[in-house]
Amino acid sequence: MTGGPPRFATWILTHWTSVDECVAGDLVEQYHRGGRSSLWYWRQVCSAIAHDAIRDVDAHPVRAALSFGVGLVVMWWGANYILYSLLNLPEWLFVTGLTKGLYARGLTLPQPLREFPMLAGWKALVYAVSGWVVVRTASTPGTSIVFAYLPFVLGFNAITFVNSVGRYPIAQLTIDLLILYPLAAFAGGLVASRARRPIRGVES
Amino acid sequence: MPRSTLTDFELLILLAILRLDNEAYGVPIADEIERTGRRTVAIAAVYASLERLAARGLVTSSLGDPTPERGGRAKKFFTVTGKGARLVRDTYEALNAMWRGLSTVNGRA
Numbered sequence: 001m002t003g004g005p006p007r008f009a010t011w012i013l014t015h016w017t018s019v020d021e022c023v024a025g026d027l028v029e030q031y032h033r034g035g036r037s038s039l040w041y042w043r044q045v046c047s048a049i050a051h052d053a054i055r056d057v058d059a060h061p062v063r064a065a066l067s068f069g070v071g072l073v074v075m076w077w078g079a080n081y082i083l084y085s086l087l088n089l090p091e092w093l094f095v096t097g098l099t100k101g102l103y104a105r106g107l108t109l110p111q112p113l114r115e116f117p118m119l120a121g122w123k124a125l126v127y128a129v130s131g132w133v134v135v136r137t138a139s140t141p142g143t144s145i146v147f148a149y150l151p152f153v154l155g156f157n158a159i160t161f162v163n164s165v166g167r168y169p170i171a172q173l174t175i176d177l178l179i180l181y182p183l184a185a186f187a188g189g190l191v192a193s194r195a196r197r198p199i200r201g202v203e204s
Numbered sequence: 205m206p207r208s209t210l211t212d213f214e215l216l217i218l219l220a221i222l223r224l225d226n227e228a229y230g231v232p233i234a235d236e237i238e239r240t241g242r243r244t245v246a247i248a249a250v251y252a253s254l255e256r257l258a259a260r261g262l263v264t265s266s267l268g269d270p271t272p273e274r275g276g277r278a279k280k281f282f283t284v285t286g287k288g289a290r291l292v293r294d295t296y297e298a299l300n301a302m303w304r305g306l307s308t309v310n311g312r313a
Contacts, residue, residue, distance in 0.1 A: 025277030026230035048248035
């Protein structure tokens with residue numbers, strides 16, 4: 001449909017959330033009838049996503065808290081200990097044996113793979129795993145729980161950001177901690193979410 | 205324990221449904237609240253409240269036919285139940301009772 005609401009916003013609403021399909025219908029109708037702008041439509045979609053996430057957490061608060069906790073632990077330990085241990089042959093108990101074993105067999109990673117920017121890629125992978133874990137351990141394995149998890153990731157990374165200022169360039173910290181890693185966590189959550197069947201009918 | 209009172213937004217939604225009679229679905233409900241309640245409303249917020257009201261047995265819903273205007277999606281029509289209507293009336297009476305004797309309120313606003 002020419003001049004319809006933003007297709008991508010509608011796609012997010014119908015594929016990535018568990019909101020009632022009537023909500024999507026109402027938004028499309030209001031967009032056409034009320035002469036609303038694309039910005040209004042995006043705002044409504046964001047609001048629907050937020051309500052969906054809050055509803056999921058509200059329905060099972062303990063389970064959601066546990067999922068977020070497990071996700072954050074995976075993220076923290078994975079990115080800060082296990083990853084460094086695997087990459088740098090450390091003295092850390094859990095993985096020392098493993099890394100020494102790998103190194104003894106000549107299975108070492110080339111130096112570029114152990115340094116920035118590849119290191120950021122490995123960390124992003126850890127964040128993706130944390131997002132995946134959150135969705136898989138949540139009571140409703142939909143995407144809305146990932147949206148609810150993102151503020152925790154951002155909050156956690158904001159603390160790391162503040163603690164790391166001065167040791168690393170601000171631009172690198174911003175890209176890594178506030179953009180790349182949260183996006184990776186989100187992507188991991190998306191992969192874990194059950195693929196939702198598109199709503200019947202056209203897209204917009 | 206379920207609440208026996210209504211938030212101001214829930215009250216506005218119930219009143220909008222009663223005013224709209226048989227045409228109460230998301231869009232007109234939001235429009236009605238925006239027009240008479242003089243506040244902007246997100247459709248998702250309306251549905252979140254309607255879901256809570258339905259869980260408390262204050263409204264019921266039924267699906268209409270899908271229409272092309274809505275991208276082939278159906279409308280969900282809402283009706284206030286007897287229990288919902290009683291709670292609206294009780295809330296009105298409670299507010300009215302609190303209102304009585306407040307002759308100075310206009311001067312303060």
